[in-house]
Amino acid sequence: MIRLTNVSKTYGNGPTAIAALKNIDLHVPRGSIHGVIGLSGAGKSTLIRCVNLLERPTTGSVVVDGQELTTLSAAELNQARHQIGMIFQHFNLLASRTVFANIALPLELMGMDKVEIRDRVMPLLDLTGLEDKADKYPAELSGGQKQRVAIARALASRPKVLLCDEATSALDPQTTGSILELLQDINRKLGLTILLITHEMEVVKTICHRVGLISAGELVEEADVGDFFTAPRTRLGREFLNDFLELEPPKALVERLEEAAGEHTHPVVRLAFTGDAVSTPLVSRLARECGVDVSILQAKVESIQDRTLGLMIAELIGTPDKTREALAYLESHDLHVEVLGHVQRDA
Amino acid sequence: MSSAMLNLILKATLDTLYMVGVSGLVAALLGVPLGVLLYITRPRQILAKPLTNQVLGVITNIGRSVPFIILMVAIIPFTRMIVGTSIGTNAAIVPLTIAAIPFVARLVEGALNEIPPGLIEAAQSMGATPYQIITKVLLPEAKSGIVTGLTITVVTLISYSAMAGAVGGGGLGDLGIRYGYNRFDPLIMLITVAILVVMVQGFQSLGDHLVRKADHK
Ligand SMILES: Nc1ncnc2c1ncn2[C@@H]1O[C@H](COP(=O)(O)OP(=O)(O)OP(=O)(O)O)[C@@H](O)[C@H]1O
Ligand SMILES: [Mg+2]
Numbered sequence: 001m002i003r004l005t006n007v008s009k010t011y012g013n014g015p016t017a018i019a020a021l022k023n024i025d026l027h028v029p030r031g032s033i034h035g036v037i038g039l040s041g042a043g044k045s046t047l048i049r050c051v052n053l054l055e056r057p058t059t060g061s062v063v064v065d066g067q068e069l070t071t072l073s074a075a076e077l078n079q080a081r082h083q084i085g086m087i088f089q090h091f092n093l094l095a096s097r098t099v100f101a102n103i104a105l106p107l108e109l110m111g112m113d114k115v116e117i118r119d120r121v122m123p124l125l126d127l128t129g130l131e132d133k134a135d136k137y138p139a140e141l142s143g144g145q146k147q148r149v150a151i152a153r154a155l156a157s158r159p160k161v162l163l164c165d166e167a168t169s170a171l172d173p174q175t176t177g178s179i180l181e182l183l184q185d186i187n188r189k190l191g192l193t194i195l196l197i198t199h200e201m202e203v204v205k206t207i208c209h210r211v212g213l214i215s216a217g218e219l220v221e222e223a224d225v226g227d228f229f230t231a232p233r234t235r236l237g238r239e240f241l242n243d244f245l246e247l248e249p250p251k252a253l254v255e256r257l258e259e260a261a262g263e264h265t266h267p268v269v270r271l272a273f274t275g276d277a278v279s280t281p282l283v284s285r286l287a288r289e290c291g292v293d294v295s296i297l298q299a300k301v302e303s304i305q306d307r308t309l310g311l312m313i314a315e316l317i318g319t320p321d322k323t324r325e326a327l328a329y330l331e332s333h334d335l336h337v338e339v340l341g342h343v344q345r346d347a
Numbered sequence: 348m349s350s351a352m353l354n355l356i357l358k359a360t361l362d363t364l365y366m367v368g369v370s371g372l373v374a375a376l377l378g379v380p381l382g383v384l385l386y387i388t389r390p391r392q393i394l395a396k397p398l399t400n401q402v403l404g405v406i407t408n409i410g411r412s413v414p415f416i417i418l419m420v421a422i423i424p425f426t427r428m429i430v431g432t433s434i435g436t437n438a439a440i441v442p443l444t445i446a447a448i449p450f451v452a453r454l455v456e457g458a459l460n461e462i463p464p465g466l467i468e469a470a471q472s473m474g475a476t477p478y479q480i481i482t483k484v485l486l487p488e489a490k491s492g493i494v495t496g497l498t499i500t501v502v503t504l505i506s507y508s509a510m511a512g513a514v515g516g517g518g519l520g521d522l523g524i525r526y527g528y529n530r531f532d533p534l535i536m537l538i539t540v541a542i543l544v545v546m547v548q549g550f551q552s553l554g555d556h557l558v559r560k561a562d563h564k
Pocket of ligand 2: 045
């Protein structure tokens, strides 16, 4: 539904030029919810704004619903934009218009008459739970309600794609939850394709099917959400995950960690397991089958959409041969094992 | 006070209202579009035309920097071309209008500047044309700011119109100077000033009322 090919964006030119996006390839299939996560300044907003050409890519191609956007005339682009709704972090509602009139705006722009507009807006008020707010002004609404209005407004032209630029970043966790639920609802009911950018793992975890990780203008990793939360492939991905899970090895341990295994060291491992492995009595099996004791330093069980994810940081205590055997055992049981380092045995 | 005197005061009041009304109206009709143009031609705005913007900016600044009394005299040939005479109430309206247009334009530009850029972006994402952005977003969102600007303009015009006497424009200011100052009639002086004060208060209250009605923030 959305396909970016080799998209780059450079702001300014000469020595002060900033390469905000570098050779981005992104494909969002019809009907899916795709998240892009990254740190501040990574280029998230630039990326999503390239999809409806609010920002014109310096090079590359942007195809939405089979139509190449970069070569369209101004009038054709405006037409194409009716197929692409967008919501923003700060809602961007017109203060001079009521809720009803805000939702009606895109329809007025399309030249629709009053009766038609009414017929379109009323069901959207229902869908977004704003039935009793039609005549209120944005200043009279809470943040969550404002974002609902913005969502209704973005849906008014019956777009095929919805772009969300940090749509929940200005909201408290509870309101965020209800907005995400609404987005998910829309995705299911209307089959709308959603591309959202965020810096919050919670958002990705709650509604995304796939996720891309952007760093310094590059998409460095892309995965199904379940996989990303089990085994991120990049260092940045792991940092995001550990931050989210608040799963960091204790500081005192980190200081003692050595990179290379020595004769008198134990490995410290990070284990991630999903599905059946979660309910396996792992620790006792390692003791029984490999003769290795497991000292659990941290552990956590999270549910990621319909999957359960277990995470553990543990020290494997045994002879080098035995611990090697234990690692092989773990890997053969579909666990993601990452050796964080080694600690001296009697420290 | 003689009835002749009262008539004089009444006529002067109407002259002032006439001068301020006509020049204010024409200045609004021309100054608002100029202000919009100054805003939308800025770099990175919806009709970015940096050169046009600079030229318009310089012209506007010149209009604003010439002292009114000098402007009034300097444009006498132009005034004659427009209204056929260089003296009288109508002749005073031309320089009043010319002075007010750039004034209005800058105030409108300032009001537009207060609109969060995100609103324009949102409209663009909906496929709005520049014309639609002006009529559906910029002007409605800046309405209260624009009304504030127009109120300031009217009040300023009332004060400028006192100088219209220099071209035989009449009005309250002229009356005050001729009778109150030159012939030293303190009563006339007091009455004209009092009427001017009431007039300014009236327009200000009207403006404030309209702003409150337009403002939903
Ligand atoms: N209009 C602009 N002109 C120049 N540089 C820009 C412009 N917009 C963004 N940038 C730069 O491009 C880079 C990416 O910015 P972008 O806004 O896409 O980041 P982001 O990931 O959305 O960050 P945040 O989470 O803070 O919103 C930054 O270095 C930023 O300074
Ligand atoms: Mg951003």
